Amino acid sequence: MSGIFSHDVQSAIEATRVEVARLHGELTRYGLVVWTAGNVSGRVPGADLFVIKPSGVSYDALAPENMILCDLDGTVIPETPGSERVPSSDTAAHAYVYRHMAGVGGVVHTHSTYAVGWAARGEEIPCVITAMADEFGGPIPIGPFAIIGDDSIGRGIVETLTGHRSRAVLMQNHGPFTIGATPKDAVKAAVMVEDVARTVHLAREAGTLIPIPQEAIDRLYDRYQNVYGQADDARRATPAANAPEQEEIYA
Numbered sequence: 001m002s003g004i005f006s007h008d009v010q011s012a013i014e015a016t017r018v019e020v021a022r023l024h025g026e027l028t029r030y031g032l033v034v035w036t037a038g039n040v041s042g043r044v045p046g047a048d049l050f051v052i053k054p055s056g057v058s059y060d061a062l063a064p065e066n067m068i069l070c071d072l073d074g075t076v077i078p079e080t081p082g083s084e085r086v087p088s089s090d091t092a093a094h095a096y097v098y099r100h101m102a103g104v105g106g107v108v109h110t111h112s113t114y115a116v117g118w119a120a121r122g123e124e125i126p127c128v129i130t131a132m133a134d135e136f137g138g139p140i141p142i143g144p145f146a147i148i149g150d151d152s153i154g155r156g157i158v159e160t161l162t163g164h165r166s167r168a169v170l171m172q173n174h175g176p177f178t179i180g181a182t183p184k185d186a187v188k189a190a191v192m193v194e195d196v197a198r199t200v201h202l203a204r205e206a207g208t209l210i211p212i213p214q215e216a217i218d219r220l221y222d223r224y225q226n227v228y229g230q231a232d233d234a235r236r237a238t239p240a241a242n243a244p245e246q247e248e249i250y251a
Contacts, residue, residue, distance in 0.1 A: 004077075004079070004080070005047070008046065009044070009046060009047045009049075012044050012045045012046055012047060013044050013047070013049065013051070013069060014064070016042045016043075016044045016045075016050075016051045016183075017051050017064040017065070017067045017069075017081075018064045019042055019183055019184070020040050020041060020042045020051045020052070020053070020067050020183055021053075021062050021063055021064045021066075021067050023040045023042075023183050023184060023187050024038075024039075024040050024053060024059055024062050025059070026187050026191070027040065027059070027108075027110060027187070027190070028059050030191050030194070031112070032110040032111075032112040032190055032191065032194055033059070033110050033111060033112070034111065036055075036056050036057060036058060036059070037110075037111045038108075038109055038110045038111060039052060039053050039088040039090055039094075039108070039109050040052075040053065040106070040107075040108050040186070040187060041053075041088075041091075041094045041106065041107045041108075041183070042105065042106050042182070042183035043098055043104065043105045043106065044069075045105075048071060048072045049069055049070065049071055049072070049077070050069075050070055050072070050094065050095070050098055051067045051068065051069055051070075052067065052068055052070060052087050052088050052090075052091055052094055053067060053068070053087075053088050054066055054067075054068055054082060054085040054086060054087060054088065055085070055086045055087060055088050055089050056086075057085070064081075065081045065082065066081070066082045066085060067081075067082055068082040068083065068085060068087040068088075068091075069081075069082065069083070070087060070091060070095065071095075072095055072098050072099045073095055073099075074087075074091045074092045074094070074095035074096075074151075089148050089149075090109050090148065090153065092149075092150055092151045092153075092154060093107075093109075093148075093151060093152075093153035093154035093157065093177070094107045094154065095151070095154065096151040096153075096154025096155060096157075096158065097154050097157055097158060097179060100154075100158045100162075101158060101161075101162070101179065101241060101242060103181060103241040103242065104179045104180070104181070104186075104241040104242070105180065105181050105182045105183065105185070105186075105241065106179065106180045106181070106182050106183030106184065106185060106186035106187070107177065107178070107179055107180075107186055108177065108178045108179075108180075108183075108186040108187050108189070108190040109175065109176070109177050109178075110175060110176055110190050110194070111175045112175070112176060112190070112193070112194035112197070113194070113198075114194055114197035114198040114201050115168075115170060115175060115176040115193050115194050115197040116174075116175040116176070117197070117201065118140075118142075118170050118197055118201070119142070119170040119171060119172055119173060119174055119175050119176065120173060122142055122172045122173070123142065124139045124140055124141050124142050124170070125139055125140040125170070125193075125196060125197055125200050126139050126200065126209060126211065127139045127211075127212055127217055128200060128203065128209045128210060128211060128212060129196060129199060129200065129203075129212075130212070130220055131192075131195075131196065132196045132200075133212055133216070133217040133220035133221055133224075134220050134221060134223075134224035134228070135167075135189070135192045135196075135224065136165060136166045136167065136168060136189075136192075136193075136196075137165030137166065137217065137218075137221035137225075138164075138165050138166060138217055138221075139166070140166050140168045140169070140170060140176075140193060140196070140197075141160050141161075141164060141166055141169055141170070142160075142169070142170050142171075142172055143156040143157060143159070143160040143169040143170065143171040143172060143177075144156045144159075144160075144171070144172060145171070145172040145173050145174070146171060146174070153171060153174075153177070156169075156171060157169055157171070157177050157179070161179065161242045162242060163242070164242060165221065165242075166242075167179050167180055167185075167186070167189040167241060167242065168189050168190070168192075168193040176190065176193050176194070176197075178190045178193060179241045179242060180241055181241050185241070186241075
């Protein structure tokens with residue numbers, strides 16, 4: 001790969017490969033995927049490139065050297081490690097998100113059970129627990145039904161999440177996609193969306209849900225995003241991946 005990219009870009013690519021490969025282990029750790037389903041991708045800092053997993057490869061076999069490097073059109077960069085493999089079937093969706101949401105540094109897709117259950121009903125998850133207000137700033141919306149194969153899923157993600165506080169969307173009849181300022185941030189959102197999907201489902205099965213007033217949601221979200229944790233927390237140091245000010249640029 002030497003000679004294709006500058007030293008700085010090459011270093012960023014290698015670091016992104018390591019991070020994306022490692023984060024796939026978090027999907028299995030939290031039970032968000034089965035078999036070879038699901039994927040994590042990461043934007044390469046300082047370059048119009050991203051790294052994503054190969055299609056249909058066991059999670060146990062994933063490693064930095066078989067992550068696939070793509071440009072922002074989703075085209076595999078030839079003569080780079082992993083380029084002989086076919087990239088994830090969701091590559092076009094990830095590429096579309098990176099092209100149209102400049103603040104996004106990571107995209108994750110899972111088939112986590114409870115989140116998929118909400119998606120199968122075409123129903124958003126209402127914001128009825130404080131942890132959800134903290135993390136997502138409101139309900140988790142439903143995106144349109146779209147078929148894998150082109151950028152239709154990516155268009156649905158961008159249309160649904162642009163200007164929305166939520167970093168998660170439930171694509172109808174499919175499942176959750178999450179975005180983040182970094183790949184780790186997007187994985188955290190994937191973990192949290194399944195947690196709240198399960199909790200709210202069980203609560204509704206047991207009785208009537210109690211809404212949280214919008215003013216309280218706003219206060220909880222502001223505190224968690226801007227006060228909670230340590231000052232060097234990446235979540236606080238980096239603007240939201242889907243901040244409202246991007247809406248004018250990418251609408």
